[in-house]
Amino acid sequence: MRNLIYIFLGGGFGSIARFLISNYSQKLWSIGAFPIGTFLVNMTGCFLIGILSAYFLKIDNSLKYLMITGVCGGYTTFSTFSAENYSLWQNGNYGMLILYALSSLILGLIMVLLGFQVMKG
Numbered sequence: 001m002r003n004l005i006y007i008f009l010g011g012g013f014g015s016i017a018r019f020l021i022s023n024y025s026q027k028l029w030s031i032g033a034f035p036i037g038t039f040l041v042n043m044t045g046c047f048l049i050g051i052l053s054a055y056f057l058k059i060d061n062s063l064k065y066l067m068i069t070g071v072c073g074g075y076t077t078f079s080t081f082s083a084e085n086y087s088l089w090q091n092g093n094y095g096m097l098i099l100y101a102l103s104s105l106i107l108g109l110i111m112v113l114l115g116f117q118v119m120k121g
Contacts, residue, residue, distance in 0.1 A: 003065040010070015018075045045072055045079035053083060 021044070022037035029036050049072045056064040072079045081104065088097040 003062055006062060006066035007070040007073070010066040010072075011074035014071040014074025014076075016074075017071075042076050042078040045076035046082045048072060048075070049079040049083050050086075 018041050022041050024037075025040045026035070026037035049068060052064070052067050052072065056068065085097055085101055088094075088100060
């Protein structure tokens with residue numbers, strides 16, 4: 001139960017951080033139509049999950065639920081996606097890495113498009 005509370009609290013913090021960083025960085029740096037706010041959040045989230053994953057491999061405790069699943073998950077799921085791809089690459093599962101990365105990108109885009117089509121009615 002404690003781990004669920006950690007995830008809940010971390011997720012809220014990560015979501016607020018995502019909103020603030022994305023919103024303010026988009027206002028500070030305008031690069032045409034490039035979504036710099038989301039890009040910055042995704043890249044910093046990937047860096048953060050790399051640091052935290054390496055740390056919690058050495059020191060396994062329940063704070064990993066607060067920091068990795070909660071904060072990083074609320075901040076950006078792209079960091080988890082990237083960490084999973086890294087794990088596939090590290091384990092030599094190159095075919096699965098390509099399948100997972102490409103299918104996530106392509107099917108994700110298609111699902112957004114389908115969601116819009118469903119709501120157009």
